[in-house]
Amino acid sequence: MIKKPLKRFRFMGLLEGSSLLILVFLAMPLKYFFGLPEAVAVVGAIHGFLFVTYCLAIAYMTFVVKWPFLYSVIAVIVAFIPFGNLLFDRRLQKLETV
Template identity: 55%
Template sequence: MFKNALGRFRFMGILEGSSLLILLFIAMPLKYWFDMSNAVTIVGTLHGYIFLAYIVAILYAMIAVKWPFRFTIGAVLSAFIPFGNFILDSRLKVFENPSGEPL
């Protein structure tokens, strides 16, 4: 999975999508239902750093894979939609051979 730019991007997308879901469905309820505001502070900070790394991975993949600009915009927008990165990842599997190398 880490052998090429597309694999690294897919990994960062899964990591970023997971951190968003943890923030929305675990940390936010802990804050508002159980008055544990530190959960959002910690998870939100981690999510922010992971999001920045995801943006760097998008830029790297855009240059290495030579994506069209509209695909780059779609990758950025998918980060703001819960489960968006997982849907994008399922569509990116089409670009790889069974051996894991990009087409």
């Protein structure tokens, strides 16, 4: 497996996962408990951009790098779960050392 694209994908996954955590645990409480809907508007837009970029990275890894299709399915699923990308990153980190 090509290691450099995997490193880039792991970095993108961590960015996307972090943006989800910031959206869920910081921006949404600011909106609903403190009446600041701007927080969700800003963080939501950033997260949306990172999510689309992450999906493009999944497509790149699937079709260009040709990693197993199961990894692509898992990558999509963990994008919707808080802390999911962090757990998936641990699995991918083991692939880098092989």
